[in-house]
Amino acid sequence: xxxxxxxxxxxxxxxxxxxxxxxxxxxxxxxxxxxxxxxxxxxxxxxxxxxxxxxxxxxxxxxxxxxxxxxxxxxxxxxxxxxxxxxxxxxxxxxxxxxxxxxxxxxxxxxxxxxxxxxxxxxxxxxxxxxxxxxxxxxxxxxxxxxxxxxxxxxxxxxxxxxxxxxxxxxxxxxxxxxxxxxxxxxxxxxxxxxxxxxxxxxx
Amino acid sequence: xxxxxxxxxxxxxxxxxxxxxxxxxxxxxxxxxxxxxxxxxxxxxxxxxxxxxxxxxxxxxxxxxxxxxxxxxxxxxxxxxxxxxxxxxxxxxxxxxxxxxxxxxxxxxxxxxxxxxxxxxxxxxxxxxxxxxxxxxxxxxxxxxxxxxxxxxxxxxxxxxxxxxxxxxxxxxxxxxxxxxxxxxxxxxxxxxxxxxxxxxxxxxxxxxxxxxxxxxxxxxxxxxxxxxxxxxxxxxxxxxxxxxxxxxxxxxxxxxxxxxxxxxxxxxxxxxxxxxxxxxxxxxxxxxxxxxxxxxxxxxxxxxxxxxxxxxxxxxxxxxxxxxxxxxxxxxxxxxxxxxxxxxxxxxxxxxxxxxxxxxxxxxxxxxxxxxxxxxxxxxx
Numbered sequence: 366x367x368x369x370x371x372x373x374x375x376x377x378x379x380x381x382x383x384x385x386x387x388x389x390x391x392x393x394x395x396x397x398x399x400x401x402x403x404x405x406x407x408x409x410x411x412x413x414x415x416x417x418x419x420x421x422x423x424x425x426x427x428x429x430x431x432x433x434x435x436x437x438x439x440x441x442x443x444x445x446x447x448x449x450x451x452x453x454x455x456x457x458x459x460x461x462x463x464x465x466x467x468x469x470x471x472x473x474x475x476x477x478x479x480x481x482x483x484x485x486x487x488x489x490x491x492x493x494x495x496x497x498x499x500x501x502x503x504x505x506x507x508x509x510x511x512x513x514x515x516x517x518x519x520x521x522x523x524x525x526x527x528x529x530x531x532x533x534x535x536x537x538x539x540x541x542x543x544x545x546x547x548x549x550x551x552x553x554x555x556x557x558x559x560x561x562x563x564x565x566x567x568x569x
Numbered sequence: 570x571x572x573x574x575x576x577x578x579x580x581x582x583x584x585x586x587x588x589x590x591x592x593x594x595x596x597x598x599x600x601x602x603x604x605x606x607x608x609x610x611x612x613x614x615x616x617x618x619x620x621x622x623x624x625x626x627x628x629x630x631x632x633x634x635x636x637x638x639x640x641x642x643x644x645x646x647x648x649x650x651x652x653x654x655x656x657x658x659x660x661x662x663x664x665x666x667x668x669x670x671x672x673x674x675x676x677x678x679x680x681x682x683x684x685x686x687x688x689x690x691x692x693x694x695x696x697x698x699x700x701x702x703x704x705x706x707x708x709x710x711x712x713x714x715x716x717x718x719x720x721x722x723x724x725x726x727x728x729x730x731x732x733x734x735x736x737x738x739x740x741x742x743x744x745x746x747x748x749x750x751x752x753x754x755x756x757x758x759x760x761x762x763x764x765x766x767x768x769x770x771x772x773x774x775x776x777x778x779x780x781x782x783x784x785x786x787x788x789x790x791x792x793x794x795x796x797x798x799x800x801x802x803x804x805x806x807x808x809x810x811x812x813x814x815x816x817x818x819x820x821x822x823x824x825x826x827x828x829x830x831x832x833x834x835x836x837x838x839x840x841x842x843x844x845x846x847x848x849x850x851x852x853x854x855x856x857x858x859x860x861x862x863x864x865x866x867x868x869x870x871x872x873x874x875x876x877x878x879x880x881x882x883x884x885x886x887x888x889x890x891x892x893x894x895x896x897x898x899x900x901x902x903x904x905x906x907x908x909x910x911x912x913x914x915x916x917x918x919x920x921x922x923x924x925x926x927x928x929x930x931x932x933x934x935x936x937x938x939x940x941x942x943x944x945x946x947x948x949x950x951x
Contacts, residue, residue: 409906426910429598430773430920438910482707492933529898541700541730541927545770545780550923554773557919561901561909 373512375453376460383464384471388555389415389435391464395457405439408450411562412439433547434555438562450563458563459511459521459528465556466504466532469549473497473538496534503531525564529557575646577631582647585611586654590831593655596777597917603661603777607692611651615662616692618647619669624685639673641816641869645823649862652827656921659824660732661777664688667697667732667817667929668741671755674813674876675796675805680757684739696740698728698783707934708807708814711753713744715790722790724756724764727783730927734781735767741796742785743810750807757794764788774920815879818929819869822882822889825925826865829858829893832900832918839904839912847903854896861888880942883935890925890932897922 383391393415396404405412405423415435417425423439431437474497477488487493507524510516516524532553536543543549571579588609595602606612617627618638628635638644651659665672665688672684687693704710713726724744734740737760746754760767766784797805833854843851868885871878897919901908909916926932942948 411907411910427598428916433771440910480703483710526902536923537926537931537933540931541780544774544924544927545730545772548773551773554920554923557901558909562907 379460380464383461384467407441410441462556469535472549476539500534525560574634579646582650589654589658596657600776600779612662615664619665620685626689641873645819645869649823649827652824653831657777663692663694668695671813677799694733694737696731696734696737698731698742700730702729711745715744715746724785724788729782730780732778734783735769753807755796756790762788775924812876816872818882818886821929822865822885825889825893829896832896836900861892880939883938887935893922
């Protein structure tokens with residue numbers, strides 16, 4: 366079964382935004398409903414957003430790492446706070462994470478190009494190329510599985526997990542540079558947090 | 570099997586570590602709040618760990634035995650337990666830390682006296698500056714340089730990702746005086762010197778360590794602060810420094826191991842009910858923990874006997890990092906949806922665990938060391 370082109374277009378659009386813009390912008394891009402209304406996407410009581418929640422029932426949680434990305438987590442303190450996301454929204458978070466993975470790849474390549482160990486450019490070192498190749502292979506496999514099958518919620522959960530594993534191939538490539546400010550490890554952390562809220566077991 | 574003295578050390582550190590756990594999240598949120606907790610027993614012990622008997626007025630005394638933390642085995646036992654409490658507090662604490670080992674190995678008597686005696690007077694933070702922005706921790710390609718201008722030595726260059734760089738009262742800088750491995754030297758530096766600039770870096774985790782960016786602009790260094798003048802040219806250069814690094818590496822592995830054990834115990838405490846698959850996975854991870862601890866302690870014993878045997882220390886670091894990353898990842902999955910939000914300690918350990926990779930040489934550098942040691946015929950067991 367082949368997925369409709371409109372779905373693929375939506376997927377590519379979100380991936381592209383997440384790859385090339387701040388995470389905040391990417392989250393905003395999937396936070397509107399079909400009528401153009403901004404949504405706080407609560408799931409199992411929590412919401413990751415760039416917006417300030419106006420309702421008193423929502424508690425803003427303290428996460429200094431998210432401040433780097435101008436993001437917040439809100440907790441919904443109302444009883445029965447379980448909210449069901451639409452299939453589009455569920456997939457939207459996965460596409461967003463895929464874009465973040467490509468952003469991590471781009472940052473690694475940028476960092477390693479024109480950087481030398483002795484006389485050798487780092488991007489050309491075999492272990493670096495090996496790590497990049499492993500990421501690209503895992504990423505492509507996820508992309509292919511998304512394109513040819515009508516995937517179930519359980520499968521989306523697995524794809525989130527596979528994406529986390531794919532990201533790990535890249536995590537060590539920027540050394541300590543990746544651990545400071547909004548470097549690749551902070552991006553990885555936000556991506557992992559998204560999986561923790563909107564993917565994984567939360568979907569099953 | 571540990572001796573009764575070391576067993577007592579392990580137990581005492583385990584008890585003291587509870588204090589560190591109590592302030593873990595506070596230090597994570599604001600590293601400066603360490604100044605409010607300087608009276609904690611664990612911090613007092615760290616403030617005097619690695620100070621030799623000659624200069625140490627306040628050693629840890631257990632069952633009549635004095636511990637100075639000058640052997641690597643003593644340190645890995647203490648550090649693992651304290652890191653179990655909280656690695657952020659360990660790294661935020663005053664004390665000789667990594668630079669103390671270099672002073673022990675490469676400092677002359679006057680330098681040791683200058684450096685170690687200050688710890689008896691007041692709580693002192695130190696830094697150890699090797700890594701550079703353009704060269705990472707590739708010590709052979711250091712770019713910062715020390716030159717003689719008439720009677721003075723002048724230091725220029727940059728160091729990055731230096732723990733406690735901003736708040737230290739004394740530090741150690743690896744720099745270049747000439748081309749080649751013999752041209753690497755280490756110098757003691759007072760951050761109050763003109764031309765010394767330090768800026769704290771924003772990190773994802775290990776906030777207590779206050780990683781910093783240091784810049785040296787025409788910093789005057791007294792020639793008496795250059796280490797290793799009394800040693801042979803080979804011992805004072807990179808070769809000597811590498812042996813010192815070999816002694817530090819098991820300590821980093823022990824820190825990672827402490828976080829891994831803390832996470833493992835947290836899983837058991839929080840999850841409570843386990844299915845057969847969970848039990849199987851946990852059992853495998855527990856075995857792995859014991860195996861890595863065995864390797865870390867073996868590595869410590871090896872470098873205590875022969876500091877050139879750094880390859881075991883490299884293996885220990887590789888294995889402990891692999892383990893802490895695996896266990897923290899597993900914890901997020903097994904504690905389920907929103908675990909990174911609802912378990913702040915787990916969130917902290919998850920972020921902290923990703924930092925060990927960059928301390929005291931990356932996994933790639935350790936792997937190069939291991940394979941080169943094998944190919945050079947330095948491993949008798951393989």
